[in-house]
Amino acid sequence: MTAPVLRVEDLSVAFHTRNGVVRALDRINFAVDAGQTMALVGESGSGKSVTAYAIMGLLEEAGKITGGRALLSGTDLVACSPRALSRIRGRRIAMIFQNPRAALNPIRAVGRQIADVLLRHGGATAANAKQRAIEALQAVGIPDPARRANAYPFELSGGMCQRVMIAIAVAARPELLIADEPTTGLDVTTQAVVMDLIQAMAAETGMATILITHDLALAAERASRIAVMHAGHMVEDCDTATLLAQPRHPYTARLIAATPSATGRLEALQSVPGGLPDLRRNDLPPCRYAARCERRAEACDRVITMRDIAPHHRIGCWNPLEQAA
Amino acid sequence: MTTALLELESVSKRFPIGRHGLFRRGHVPHVHAVDDVSFTVGQGETIGLVGESGCGKSTLVRMITRLLDVTDGKIWLDRRAVSEVPAALFARDDDRGHIQMVFQDAGDSINPRFTAFDAIADPLRRLGGLRGEALRARVEEAAVQCGLPVELLERFPHQLSGGQRARVGIARAIGTKPRLLILDEPTAALDVSVQVTVLKLLQQLKAELGLSYIFVSHDLNVVRLLCDRVVVMYLGRIVETGPAQAVFDSPAHPYTRSLINAIPRLDGVRHTEGRLTGEPRSPIDPSPDVCRFYGRCPMGTDRCKTEMPPLHALPGHRQAACHFAA
Ligand SMILES: Nc1ncnc2c1ncn2[C@@H]1O[C@H](COP(=O)(O)OP(=O)(O)OP(=O)(O)O)[C@@H](O)[C@H]1O
Ligand SMILES: [Mg+2]
Numbered sequence: 001m002t003a004p005v006l007r008v009e010d011l012s013v014a015f016h017t018r019n020g021v022v023r024a025l026d027r028i029n030f031a032v033d034a035g036q037t038m039a040l041v042g043e044s045g046s047g048k049s050v051t052a053y054a055i056m057g058l059l060e061e062a063g064k065i066t067g068g069r070a071l072l073s074g075t076d077l078v079a080c081s082p083r084a085l086s087r088i089r090g091r092r093i094a095m096i097f098q099n100p101r102a103a104l105n106p107i108r109a110v111g112r113q114i115a116d117v118l119l120r121h122g123g124a125t126a127a128n129a130k131q132r133a134i135e136a137l138q139a140v141g142i143p144d145p146a147r148r149a150n151a152y153p154f155e156l157s158g159g160m161c162q163r164v165m166i167a168i169a170v171a172a173r174p175e176l177l178i179a180d181e182p183t184t185g186l187d188v189t190t191q192a193v194v195m196d197l198i199q200a201m202a203a204e205t206g207m208a209t210i211l212i213t214h215d216l217a218l219a220a221e222r223a224s225r226i227a228v229m230h231a232g233h234m235v236e237d238c239d240t241a242t243l244l245a246q247p248r249h250p251y252t253a254r255l256i257a258a259t260p261s262a263t264g265r266l267e268a269l270q271s272v273p274g275g276l277p278d279l280r281r282n283d284l285p286p287c288r289y290a291a292r293c294e295r296r297a298e299a300c301d302r303v304i305t306m307r308d309i310a311p312h313h314r315i316g317c318w319n320p321l322e323q324a325a
Numbered sequence: 326m327t328t329a330l331l332e333l334e335s336v337s338k339r340f341p342i343g344r345h346g347l348f349r350r351g352h353v354p355h356v357h358a359v360d361d362v363s364f365t366v367g368q369g370e371t372i373g374l375v376g377e378s379g380c381g382k383s384t385l386v387r388m389i390t391r392l393l394d395v396t397d398g399k400i401w402l403d404r405r406a407v408s409e410v411p412a413a414l415f416a417r418d419d420d421r422g423h424i425q426m427v428f429q430d431a432g433d434s435i436n437p438r439f440t441a442f443d444a445i446a447d448p449l450r451r452l453g454g455l456r457g458e459a460l461r462a463r464v465e466e467a468a469v470q471c472g473l474p475v476e477l478l479e480r481f482p483h484q485l486s487g488g489q490r491a492r493v494g495i496a497r498a499i500g501t502k503p504r505l506l507i508l509d510e511p512t513a514a515l516d517v518s519v520q521v522t523v524l525k526l527l528q529q530l531k532a533e534l535g536l537s538y539i540f541v542s543h544d545l546n547v548v549r550l551l552c553d554r555v556v557v558m559y560l561g562r563i564v565e566t567g568p569a570q571a572v573f574d575s576p577a578h579p580y581t582r583s584l585i586n587a588i589p590r591l592d593g594v595r596h597t598e599g600r601l602t603g604e605p606r607s608p609i610d611p612s613p614d615v616c617r618f619y620g621r622c623p624m625g626t627d628r629c630k631t632e633m634p635p636l637h638a639l640p641g642h643r644q645a646a647c648h649f650a651a
Contacts, residue, residue: 043517043518044487044516141602143603157604158378160604187377187378187543188543188544188545188587188588188589189377189584189587189600190377191587191589192586192587192597193600193601193602196597196600214516214517216517216591217546217588217589217590217591220589220590220591220592221589221593221594221595222589241593244591244592244593254518258517258518258520258521259517259591260517260544260547260549260550260591261546261590261592262546262549262573262590262592266521266524266525266528266550266551269521269524269525269550271518271521271522272518272519275486
């Protein structure tokens, strides 16, 4: 057994706002191994992005880590100074976002932006940075890279910009890549190519990938493990095939039943009743899904902790679905 | 066979680019945004319009809703050539209320200072001339039809959930009793948890009100659930049409195949055949003799670059524009 690249332990985050304290993350636990793609899925507001930002040390002013650790190959990122963190970002962990054009500098040619990162983190020298940037563009499949290196972000399509972001992200061969909705808003055809590229880069460098997506089908296709989040809790964490075939948390089962597949009919799909609870409430129940849950029982009033129910299968639920025979 | 509600006959839109003004000389280059597009939408039928961004879907929709004039061709609504009415005059046309749009995120397309009531009432005031009690009654009727509790009508968009905002957007569109609804990615901003209820609402409204839909979407899994037929566009032209199920089961055009293989599947089985690499060719004055998909197409023979394949009929009410589709 090798140690995981990232191990998150009991990570909690709260935002202090004028209207109260938002308990955005509550005791999140998971680990990602080298070369593995793990997906974080869940509804909007479930805490997927906050998890990513907390790990990266990029929470907004109002957001505070209130407990827990995030160990990157043994280094606790939560305990790191801002300076140490900024050295780790880009070099050991990289992140790509939903809107690549907004993440790039609009007034700097993309080749230069890649060269900047290569100079800072990638061991490039002033003499070879330009050439290495062109090679990086080539590696992410940008046609005519020498010419495109001089292009500005607005001159490139969304898919091209995302490739540039990927080139920047992997420039320093990071141990961990966090991709937050990397293909949302792109065409499905472009999405497929961008995801292929991310996975090829991961295979080549052995980096671990956290894929954040609201699209369970995308997670199913790309991740070997899926962790489901709901209202700041992790509710289920399992290998992909088992999670889809035998979900044990009622919320996971509901999410699957709501997701259109390649063959089912509309009549067969079911929505998830209710919505996320207001995370500013002081009296949040131990299980934040309880109000929406049809399996709610007396046991659900106990504090929830994630527990193993099978090898590599954890849930945070006291009254899980039966295991199918 | 259903009777046609909307008919597009060789509709094209070309936008001149480059320097305008008095002294331009010689040939002015044009973007061929929509090129020779023909299809019909039957009474009560749902057509899915799919294709990657920039393929001309939005331009086509803007011509159908008469925000934009056609360059060539005709658009018939119930046998009336509405394309002859200049876009500038159509806003006051009697048929204006018969075509309505539902946008992606109702929260973005509805004035944030409008209550849900105002948002739904707005087209009824402008197009239907409704006032007072008659207006209130019609707004409430549309809201109830869309499963929106009347108590929520006084709320502003930011006080509504995503699903409720989507219902406001739909109620706003059906208020004028349209015959055709154009739905532009109506559920793209919604979580799957609420997407299903909105899709079911759309299906139910269609059955109750006999509406026809043009459903514009990237999400082919959703298109398949809702649509009777699909129209697949590539670089301004139709490359394939046919009954949705048949097209999804056995796409005839290589572009459609790439599109369908690219859809992520819940069963996790990945289909990598026909990955689309590169970018589409330039839409500026494209050659009339070269297949628009040439260069990205896995077939790409010599014939494809000397002879543009016409959209031709295939068995089963299908059509494809490929020399090799049979
Ligand atoms: N700056 C902030 N101030 C207050 N609350 C915040 C802030 N940022 C996030 N939150 C809250 O934290 C919770 C988790 O949000 P997060 O953005 O992580 O969700 P998400 O799962 O990434 O959703 P999406 O799918 O919409 O991206 C939400 O309740 C959100 O409102
Ligand atoms: Mg997010």
